[in-house]
């Protein structure tokens with residue numbers, strides 16, 4: 001057999017694979033390589049940065065390097081085959097190591113089979129061993145020690161032979177390792193679920209307009225789910241959109257609406273940073289613009305079209321629109337929310353809608369037929385036709401997101417935080433104690449160390465030993481005095 | 490009010506600049522006195538710094554993290570605060586100042602150059618998750634700066650091993666093993682706070698941008714930096730890295746947070762993290 005030829009039994013092979021995935025060098029290599037990939041993600045042009053597919057193709061075909069980058073998937077680097085392989089290795093490595101360490105960590109936390117046996121003689125001769133003397137007898141000392149340590153929330157218990165004890169602070173800390181490393185899998189499950197169930201799209205609505213579930217109303221759908229494709233019925237009706245400004249900085253945007261999702265109706269007030277979450281559905285306010293009401297009239301004064309036109313002009317940009325009824329006309333618009341004319345220049349005093357005006361450049365069959373500015377209530381003459389600016393409302397663009405997977409993700413976050421703090425803040429400290437009785441005198445030998453910070457622990461240990469000394473001897477004196485007292489009466 | 494704040498700010502900058510010079514000369518030429526004098530400058534400067542921090546907070550009513558200047562004030566306050574604390578706790582650790590003070594100086598200088606006047610809080614920044622996010626970012630940043638400072642101190646002291654200077658000038662700093670443990674402590678502190686910062690940031694992002702994670706360059710770099718600090722913890726805990734190697738690592742890793750904060754803003758255009766404030770200048774033109 002092949003394996004025989006390689007001098008490997010299946011068991012050897014499994015061991016080899018196991019060892020490969022258990023190695024911490026693999027962890028170091030994988031994390032370093034992932035870091036490298038993420039770095040490349042920052043410097044290499046990525047597909048999503050190109051406005052259109054054509055621009056991307058143009059870029060790709062412009063050089064051989066670009067074509068190679070495209071071929072190996074580095075233009076979508078966070079999902080490139082190499083990244084996926086590395087992430088898979090990362091998670092297998094993590095799983096194998098963590099599972100392998102479950103018994104080790106449990107043994108450390110529950111102190112089973114994990115305490116190297118120590119005898120009094122060895123402890124006595126240790127370099128860092130503290131020695132205390134007391135007159136308390138054998139039965140008393142264990143009780144005293146137990147109280148002393150449990151008062152300080154140290155776990156205390158006796159080891160193998162009757163004269164040895166161990167005191168442990170933060171005994172359960174090693175469980176934190178398991179919590180933390182396993183939390184990555186919760187985050188992974190959450191993340192993958194989101195990736196596969198996510199729907200997200202931009203939905204612009206003007207004040208007074210509603211959305212009744214027609215997917216055509218979305219301006220862009222940027223992510224469609226691969227599973228759980230049905231969104232569930234969603235209806236929205238926008239009542240009011242109100243932006244607030246302070247010294248030209250948009251400080252708040254308040255949108256009141258009525259929402260109905262899967263038979264649940266509610267009134268909502270959304271703000272930036274305060275979206276609506278119901279179940280897997282989130283609705284966020286993203287941006288606003290204005291929708292002026294333009295009415296077009298024929299030479300006979302008859303209304304031929306009237307519409308709230310959602311424009312993207314609030315930031316000072318220019319936008320354009322056309323009426324469906326008469327496509328010969330095209331309208332280029334610039335908006336002044338608080339119009340003034342200063343030294344012949346048109347500008348706005350502020351960003352608040354105090355005196356709205358529209359600068360129109362109207363084209364008809366490739367010729368400019370009108371240039372001018374009209375305020376609300378005014379009209380412009382376009383040859384025989386007229387267009388009037390009658391009203392203005394705000395529109396707002398919602399980001400509608402439906403995704404599952406929040407529960408495992410958030411649980412993962414919580415486990416990770418608890419695990420980290422348990423492991424790295426409340427790390428284990430251990431003391432070993434051994435008691436020796438000789439000629440009516442009791443000697444206590446103590447040494448100890450902590451995880452991670454053995455040197456800093458020295459001070460803490462010395463202080464603890466001093467406190468223990470005082471504790472044993474003070475109570476001791478009390479007892480003696482009590483005994484003297486009894487003797488006298 | 491603004492005038493008073495300006496005076497304090499510039500006072501702080503000059504004091505930190507002077508202290509940096511003294512610290513640098515002190516360390517390079519082994520002059521003890523210079524270090525001592527720098528201590529007399531840093532402590533009052535820190536008091537002024539605290540006043541600026543509190544004034545800003547009370548005046549605007551929100552945690553100061555709304556512009557490069559406020560970020561500098563806040564993170565510098567944490568870095569110097571920890572330095573001063575260490576100084577009082579254990580004089581021997583004062584060497585950290587060699588790193589923390591000039592770093593804060595640069596950060597403050599950069600902030601002042603940008604826009605020191607307080608601005609109204611943009612809607613996108615009104616979130617309690619933001620406060621947690623920024624607070625923990627500052628803590629992490631401060632801790633990593635200190636860890637690097639200690640790394641440097643370790644390397645300087647180690648270099649003099651076996652020479653006279655080890656006993657003399659460097660004698661007052663703790664034993665290398667103790668410095669090493671402190672590097673690790675600050676790395677661990679930074680690592681935990683950075684984890685909380687990332688989690689809080691993700692939760693905030695869900696409310697502001699609709700997704701927990703968007704592979705935004707700043708997000709990616711924070712993750713990279715966190716992973717690398719995690720790697721450093723593994724190297725120490727499980728592969729037993731220590732001594733000079735670990736000190737160099739701590740020093741080097743600071744670059745990852747610097748890139749996350751400054752580098753990404755400078756290098757890449759496509760980030761949704763803008764640490765300064767944008768108003769609507771287009772419209773006002």
Ligand code: HEM
Pocket residue numbers: 024027090091093094095097098101176177181423424715716717718719720722723726727
């Ligand atoms: C393939 C991935 C990983 C493997 C195989 C792995 C394995 C380990 C092992 C064996 C330990 C030592 C546990 C002990 O004996 O106390 C450890 C500790 C640690 N790991 Fe990981 N780890 C991985 C990923 C990560 C990641 C991504 C982070 C965070 C960025 C991380 C953070 C830590 C921390 C902070 C410790 C020290 C605390 C402790 O001992 O639990 N690990 N890891």
